[in-house]
Amino acid sequence: MAFSSTDSYIVSDQLAAAVNAAVTLEKPLLLKGEPGTGKTRLAQELADSLDADLLQWSIKSTTKAQQGLYEYDAVSRLRDSQLGSDKVHDISNYIKPGKLWQSFTASKRPVLLIDEIDKADIEFPNDLLHELDQMAFHVYETGEHIEAQQRPIVIITSNNEKALPDAFLRRCFFHFIQFPDEQTLAQIAQVHFPNLQPQLLTEALELFFDLRQIPGMKKKPSTSELLDWIRLLVAEDIDAEQLRQSRQQGSALPLTGALLKHEQDVELVERVRRVN
Amino acid sequence: MLIEFFQLLRSHGVKTTITEWLDLLEALSRRVVFADVDEFYYISRLILVKDESLYDRFDRAFSEYVERVAQVDVTEKIPADWLENALKRELSDEEKEKVKQLGSLDELLKSFHERLQEQQERHQGGSKWIGTGGTSPYGAYGYHPGGIRIGQQGNRNRSAAKVWDKREFRDLDEDASLEQRSYQIALRNLRQFARTGAPTELDIEGTLKATARQGGLLDLQWQSERHNAVKILLLLDVGGSMDDHIYQVQQLFTALKGEFRHLELYYFHNCPYEGLWRSNQRRRTEQVPTEQVIQTYGDDYKLIVVGDATMGPYEIAYPGGSVEHWNEEPGEVWLKRLLKKFTKAVWLNPQPERYWGYYHSVRMINQLMQGRMQPLTLNGLQQATDTIK
Numbered sequence: 151m152a153f154s155s156t157d158s159y160i161v162s163d164q165l166a167a168a169v170n171a172a173v174t175l176e177k178p179l180l181l182k183g184e185p186g187t188g189k190t191r192l193a194q195e196l197a198d199s200l201d202a203d204l205l206q207w208s209i210k211s212t213t214k215a216q217q218g219l220y221e222y223d224a225v226s227r228l229r230d231s232q233l234g235s236d237k238v239h240d241i242s243n244y245i246k247p248g249k250l251w252q253s254f255t256a257s258k259r260p261v262l263l264i265d266e267i268d269k270a271d272i273e274f275p276n277d278l279l280h281e282l283d284q285m286a287f288h289v290y291e292t293g294e295h296i297e298a299q300q301r302p303i304v305i306i307t308s309n310n311e312k313a314l315p316d317a318f319l320r321r322c323f324f325h326f327i328q329f330p331d332e333q334t335l336a337q338i339a340q341v342h343f344p345n346l347q348p349q350l351l352t353e354a355l356e357l358f359f360d361l362r363q364i365p366g367m368k369k370k371p372s373t374s375e376l377l378d379w380i381r382l383l384v385a386e387d388i389d390a391e392q393l394r395q396s397r398q399q400g401s402a403l404p405l406t407g408a409l410l411k412h413e414q415d416v417e418l419v420e421r422v423r424r425v426n
Numbered sequence: 427m428l429i430e431f432f433q434l435l436r437s438h439g440v441k442t443t444i445t446e447w448l449d450l451l452e453a454l455s456r457r458v459v460f461a462d463v464d465e466f467y468y469i470s471r472l473i474l475v476k477d478e479s480l481y482d483r484f485d486r487a488f489s490e491y492v493e494r495v496a497q498v499d500v501t502e503k504i505p506a507d508w509l510e511n512a513l514k515r516e517l518s519d520e521e522k523e524k525v526k527q528l529g530s531l532d533e534l535l536k537s538f539h540e541r542l543q544e545q546q547e548r549h550q551g552g553s554k555w556i557g558t559g560g561t562s563p564y565g566a567y568g569y570h571p572g573g574i575r576i577g578q579q580g581n582r583n584r585s586a587a588k589v590w591d592k593r594e595f596r597d598l599d600e601d602a603s604l605e606q607r608s609y610q611i612a613l614r615n616l617r618q619f620a621r622t623g624a625p626t627e628l629d630i631e632g633t634l635k636a637t638a639r640q641g642g643l644l645d646l647q648w649q650s651e652r653h654n655a656v657k658i659l660l661l662l663d664v665g666g667s668m669d670d671h672i673y674q675v676q677q678l679f680t681a682l683k684g685e686f687r688h689l690e691l692y693y694f695h696n697c698p699y700e701g702l703w704r705s706n707q708r709r710r711t712e713q714v715p716t717e718q719v720i721q722t723y724g725d726d727y728k729l730i731v732v733g734d735a736t737m738g739p740y741e742i743a744y745p746g747g748s749v750e751h752w753n754e755e756p757g758e759v760w761l762k763r764l765l766k767k768f769t770k771a772v773w774l775n776p777q778p779e780r781y782w783g784y785y786h787s788v789r790m791i792n793q794l795m796q797g798r799m800q801p802l803t804l805n806g807l808q809q810a811t812d813t814i815k
Binding site: 163164167168170171172174175177180182212224225228229231232272311312313316319320321322323324325326 | 646
């Protein structure tokens with residue numbers, strides 16, 4: 151079954167082709183791109199469209215590769231030994247499967263999302279090489295060998311904070327999500343706000359792209375910020391006319407808090423708009 | 427299969443490997459794409475390129491490959507109706523109107539075929555032959571409104587030809603973009619782990635001991651997590667001759683920032699004097715006295731100076747030698763003061779080592795550093811980490 155845009159999620163042709171290839175060839179798909187281009191969202195939508203379970207493994211700076219496989223809960227075992235519980239004799243009672251294990255043994259082919267892999271230590275991707283390649287690993291405590299019944303669909307996202315090792319990249323498919331163009335963005339906005347006035351949308355988009363073109367911004371506003379902003383505009387009952395005036399006269403933008411997240415950016419934008 | 431394409435990619439500097447190559451062949455054999463050059467472009471990029479900064483090179487290689495393929499004699503191999511259908515699909519009504527300038531579409535195609543047969547080699551410019559950049563109605567990037575474009579489409583169509591010819595990723599292309607990771611790996615050598623912060627980790631050994639002491643009653647012991655405790659004071663030379671090395675220095679800085687939590691950065695120009703600054707935009711207004719920097723940071727900080735050390739010898743040795751201001755004390759005095767406090771120090775020089783001998787100032791600085799100057803290369807960085815470990 152081919153993955154494509156849904157009622158609530160717009161996907162570009164190239165991205166759809168990438169996802170379909172990764173699903174067919176059973177390779178992990180690595181997604182990079184500006185924050186707010188829908189990397190994480192993609193995995194959810196893919197799971198929905200395939201009617202599969204989504205297993206989300208969010209990576210933090212302290213996450214270890216081992217945690218994705220399993221964890222051995224020594225504390226409960228010690229406690230149970232004090233309480234004289236019978237469970238204590240079987241070590242497998244204290245082995246907690248991680249997300250990778252869960253995805254290997256799921257009855258139906260699931261979607262496994264490894265979110266923001268670049269947050270972890272620089273060696274983290276290397277520690278997962280074998281597991282992602284062979285889709286199998288060994289549990290030392292019990293001597294078990296876990297092998298994937300069917301290879302899960304693996305989606306990996308990265309914000310480019312750290313460079314990833316070559317050996318890891320070789321085993322993935324890679325797609326760089328570009329920031330959507332005006333047309334696509336209008337489509338996305340319409341999906342989220344079906345009753346939005348077309349005029350307001352056009353004005354808002356124009357202002358939005360003007361903002362993004364200002365050089366030297368610390369954090370360019372992205373799709374999610376645009377959506378928040380439109381939501382606020384609607385809630386505050388601001389109409390297209392007001393936006394148009396603001397754009398032409400360079401007066402203060404309404405509700406910029408939703409778009410600009412850095413004080414320096416707010417200053418910069420005000421300065422640039424005053425000059426124009 | 428497609429070996430030429432593979433070699434073309436590698437010659438354009440897209441370092442794709444055999445493994446990835448076989449993946450692509452598998453994708454083709456499983457009919458993930460079939461007879462669609464747009465999709466072939468996306469899929470081959472997906473499988474063969476793993477870094478967006480290489481997308482532009484891939485686009486160039488792909489364009490060249492497609493051009494070569496296009497030079498195969500198409501008149502014999504492509505049935506006429508393929509071309510016609512493809513063309514009709516791509517032309518809007520408006521464009522079809524324009525085509526009429528040259529007569530009907532059929533007529534255009536007919537003369538296209540005739541000329542294809544007449545023409546023996548690749549052609550560029552001119553007003554009759556099929557090729558690129560000319561005013562003939564046939565070819566690419568031409569100015570004839572009623573022309574047939576081959577290979578390159580101008581606008582609007584969702585065509586791969588458009589995509590790779592647009593070269594949208596030009597800005598992302600940087601040479602040797604993978605340096606950052608190798609720097610990071612080299613810097614790991616410096617790591618020193620220490621346990622700081624709130625105890626959140628189970629200390630198994632401690633728990634065993636404590637439990638035994640309690641006569642078997644469980645007594646949990648906790649310890650704090652291990653963190654990299656190395657502290658770095660980084661002095662960066664900016665401006666002037668350092669402009670040539672900005673990229674390298676940026677890579678180093680990114681790698682340092684990723685690796686060390688305690689990283690203090692100050693800038694100087696050519697040689698450190700009595701003032702340093704934290705923000706290069708406000709260097710005139712917000713200087714920090716070097717004395718204060720020496721006081722602020724403990725001697726457990728490791729000092730890394732990055733500069734090309736290329737200047738007039740008087741900038742190091744004489745009062746008032748600075749090119750920017752009047753300095754009461756010569757640069758060497760300040761450098762010595764810094765080195766006295768921060769005994770673990772190294773000077774990284776982005777200039778290739780073979781040029782060092784030509785500059786008197788490089789030799790002077792290296793002497794002041796007691797030989798602890800290293801080139802800003804992977805090897806040099808490794809040696810540097812050994813020096814300040």
